[in-house]
Each structure stands twice: as structure tokens, then as C-alpha cells.
Amino acid sequence: MTIKVGIVMDPIESINFKKDSSQAMLWAAQRKGWELWYMEQQHLFSRDGLVMAEMAPLEVKMDPQCWFSRGEYRIAPLADLDVILMRKDPPFNNEYIYSTHLLEQAEKQGALVVNPPQRLRDFNEKLFATHFPQCCPPVLVTRRADLLRRFHAEHRDVIFKPLDGMGGSQIFRIQDDGVNLGVIIETLTRDGRETIMAQKYIPEILDGDKRILMIDGEPVPYALARIPMAGETRGNLAAGGTGEGRPLTDRDRWICEQVGPTLREQGLLFAGLDVIGDYLTEINVTSPTCIRELDDRFGLDIGMQLMDVIERKLGDRAA
Numbered sequence: 001m002t003i004k005v006g007i008v009m010d011p012i013e014s015i016n017f018k019k020d021s022s023q024a025m026l027w028a029a030q031r032k033g034w035e036l037w038y039m040e041q042q043h044l045f046s047r048d049g050l051v052m053a054e055m056a057p058l059e060v061k062m063d064p065q066c067w068f069s070r071g072e073y074r075i076a077p078l079a080d081l082d083v084i085l086m087r088k089d090p091p092f093n094n095e096y097i098y099s100t101h102l103l104e105q106a107e108k109q110g111a112l113v114v115n116p117p118q119r120l121r122d123f124n125e126k127l128f129a130t131h132f133p134q135c136c137p138p139v140l141v142t143r144r145a146d147l148l149r150r151f152h153a154e155h156r157d158v159i160f161k162p163l164d165g166m167g168g169s170q171i172f173r174i175q176d177d178g179v180n181l182g183v184i185i186e187t188l189t190r191d192g193r194e195t196i197m198a199q200k201y202i203p204e205i206l207d208g209d210k211r212i213l214m215i216d217g218e219p220v221p222y223a224l225a226r227i228p229m230a231g232e233t234r235g236n237l238a239a240g241g242t243g244e245g246r247p248l249t250d251r252d253r254w255i256c257e258q259v260g261p262t263l264r265e266q267g268l269l270f271a272g273l274d275v276i277g278d279y280l281t282e283i284n285v286t287s288p289t290c291i292r293e294l295d296d297r298f299g300l301d302i303g304m305q306l307m308d309v310i311e312r313k314l315g316d317r318a319a
Contacts, residue, residue, distance in 0.1 A: 002033065002034060002035050003029075003032070003034040003035070003082045003083065003311070003314065004034070004035045004037060004080065004081045004082050004083075005026075005029045005034050005035065005036055005037065005081065005082065005083050005084075005085065006036075006037040006038075006039055006053070006055060006078065006081040006083070006084040006085070006111075007022060007025075007026060007036070007037070007038060007039065007058075007084070007085040007087055008039045008040065008041060008043075008044070008084065008085070008086050008087060008088050008099065008103070009022050009038075009039075009040065009085075009087040009088060010040070010087075010088060010089055011040060012038065012058075012067075012068050012070070015067075017064045017067050018064065018292065019289065019292050019293065020289075020292065021087075021287075021288065021289045021290065021291035021292060021303075022085070022087040022287075023060060023067060023292075024291040024292050024295065024302065024303035025085060025087070025291070025303045025306060025307070026058070026060045026303075027060050027062060027303060028301065028303030028304040028306070028307045029303075029307050030059070030060055031304070032304075032307055032311070034307075035057070036057065036058040036059065036060065037055040037056065037057060037058060037081060038055060038056045038057075038058040038070055039053050039054070039055045039056075040088075041088055041095060041096075041099050043055060043073075044078075044099055044102045044103070045102070046102055046105065049105070050077055050079075050109070051077065051078045051079070051102050051103075051105045051106040051109060052075055052076065052077055052078065053075070053076065053078055054073045054074070054075050055073065055074065055075075055076060056070045056071050056072065056073045056074075057070070057071035057072075058070050058071070077106075077109070078102075078103070078106035078109070078111055079106055079109035079110040079111055081106075081111050082111065082112065082314055083111065083112045083113075083114060083310055083314065084103060084106065084111050084112070084113045084114070085114050086099075086100075086103060086113060086114065086115060086117065086120065086286075086287075087287050088286070088287065089166065089286070089287045090164065090165075090166040090286055090287070091164055091166070092124075092164050092286065093164075097121060099117075100117035100118070100120050100121050101117070103117040104116075104117040104118055112310070112313060112314060112317065114269050114270060114310060115267070115268050115269060115270060115271070115285050115286075116266070116267045116268070119266050119267060119268055119285065120285060120286055123266070123268075123283070123285050124163055124164075125282050125283055125284050125285060125286065126161070126163050126197050126282050127141065127163065127197075128282075128283040128285070129274075129280050129281060129282050129283050131262070132255075132258050132259055132262075132280060134258065135255045135258050135259070135279065135280035136199075136279055136280050136281070137199050137200045137202055137279040137281070138151075138154075138155060138199070138200040139197065139198065139199045139200075140197070140198040140199075141163075141195060141196070141197050141198075142195060142196070142198075143189045143192050143193065143194055143195040143196065144192065145182075145185050145186075145189065145192060148160070148185050148189075148196075148198055149181065149185070151198045152174055152178060152181060152198070155200045155201070156175070156176040157173070157174075157175050157176060157200070157201040158173070158174050158198050158199065158200055158201055159171060159172070159173055159174075159198065159199045159200075159201055160172045160174060160184055160185070160188055160196055160197070160198050161188075161196065161197050161199075162188055162194070162196055162197075163195060163196060163197055168241075170188065172184045172188070173201060175201075199281065202276040202277045202279055202281075203277070204276055204277030204278075205228060205276050205277075206227075206228065207225070207227070207277070208225025208226055208227045208244060208246075208276075209225070209226045209227075209228075209241070209274055209275075209276050209281075210223040210224065210225045210226075210246070210252065210274070210275045210276070211223060211224045211226065211272050211273070211274060211284075211288075211289070211290045212248065212252060212255075212256060212272065212273040212274075212275060213270070213271075213272055213288060213290060213291065213294065213302060214256065214259070214260060214263055214268075214270070214271045214272070214273060215269065215270060215302070215305050215306050215309055216263075216264055216269050216309045217260035217261060217262075217263045217264030217268075218256075218260060219248060219252070219253065219256040219260070219273075220294060220300065220302055220305075221247060221248055222245055222246065222247055222248065222294055222297070222298050222300070223245070223246050223247075223248055223252060223275070223294075224243045224244070224245055224246075224290045224293050224294055224297075225243070225244045225245075225246050226241040226242070226243055227241055227242050227243075227244055228241050229241060229242070243290070243293050245293070245294060245297035245298060251278050252275055255273065255275060255280050256273065258280075259273060259280070259283065268285055269306065269309055269310065269313070270288060270306055271283055271284060271285050271288060272284035272285075272288030272289070272290065291303055
């Protein structure tokens, strides 16, 4: 029986073909002979407790000029699919949360959802890292200005960032002189109404912010170091950083050993660890990227590794 794979993603027309990890996953599933079905958030709905979607058959191509063809949409229960890849990018807003609730119903009705919807809600990508304090730099999570000022006074060079940002957006570095400290705190916390994160600045960011991909709790043996452009403290590719492939260090592997069992226990089949120097800074579970960059640099097939794990999970469920 052919495995049916659905994907919930941002409009496929607008992806960056050369870098899109969802495209790599779909290409791997298609090479396995699996059926592909395309959806966006707006296509999900529930009627009388049955989760449905308007979905379209999809074919992907590794062609930068024409990377997909999509058939006619039809309405069907999500439980008709064997597996659903939740690949909608943040922001993690109410609409995202509503989608996870619908996908959780679909999960109960029989579909395997990657990553599990409840885990997407439970594990904020910045807060999740603090579950492993032995791996993290000094960190504070609060909306209180006095605590944030105290943290800066203690460490003198810090990073402030929102808990729901992506791609390096709204990340501020406040150095020893504390210039603009007050206005940054007011802006990020919305005058004390929103919680943010403070981390001690890690100088090794100049050598790159490494993305380590984890498949069912096991690391891909290479990381993509995202190196900031001149004058920047953010290595994110979306913020102008450049990518450089590197083998994992002993410290990287130790961090993976600390985090991997929890990822496996929670059913998080695909995650991305962000590591700067010796420290874990984030654990990405919503829509981790960098598959294509690592595949191209090291001759890997990370999408196929993930599909092999999904195939095994489906076999276990059937058994």
C-alpha cells in the first residue's frame, strides 16, 4: 500500500528553492514512491469533530525553474493520510496554535504528525533550551525591567531577544556601556507586558552559530555554521549570515547526547540545535532548516534519513 504524505507549509510558490528543507523532505518521500498531498494552514478545518482539509496532489522536482506541480484540490479527512509534516514557519501566533489543535485531532484519528502538535505547543524554541542548563550560557527569562537590568549589570555584555522571534529578528546586543538599555527593555517587553529572554553574550558567535540537525534524537554528523556578516551579532542566514559546513566537535556531540534522549522520548523526530561556541542557545522544533546546505556540502541525504525513520515509525504503529 502506498504511503500518503501530507504537508502543511507556507505557499510553495514562495519558497527559496536552493535552501528549502521542506522541498528536500518532499523530494525524499517522492523518491520512496509515496503520494504527496499539499496544504496550507487555511485549508484545515473541523466538521462535527472530524478534521478535514482541502488538499491537492503534489509532485516536486529538483528544478530551480519549476520545482513543483500541483493538482486539483479536494476535501478529505486528514486521517486518510498516513503522515503529516507540519512545516509552517513561525510566527507562533494564535493561528499556529489553532492549527496544532486541529492536527492533534487528526493524530488521534490515525495520522502520524511530524512533529507532534502538542510538543510544538509545549516546547517554545528558546525556552526549551533552558531544560538543559548544563548546556546553556547564563540565561534569564522575565518581563521585569529590574531583573533584566540586574542581569546586564552582572554580565556586562548580553543578548536580549523575544521568545517568539525567528530568523534573528529583534535580537539586541547590549554592551558594557548599556547604551539604549532602557528603551530596548521597554520595546521588547512592551513596557513589561511580554516576557523575553536574556543571555550572556558569547564571543564565539564571530566563528558561527552552528545548526545541528537531530533525527529521532541522533545528530547528523555535520553542522552548518552560520557566520555573521561584518558588523552583525546574528549569524542567521535570514539576517545576512553565510553558511559554512563543519564536522561536529566533541562538545557538540556531548550537547547532542544531553538533548537527544528527550527529543526521542517526546516524539520530536526532526529538530535543530543552535550552538554557539560551547553553548546550546535554542532548540528548533517547528520548522528546522539547513537540510539542503548540509546535503550539498557533504553529499548527504538528510531528507531520506528522516523518511526512513518515519517509515519505521509507521511500521511500528501498524505492528
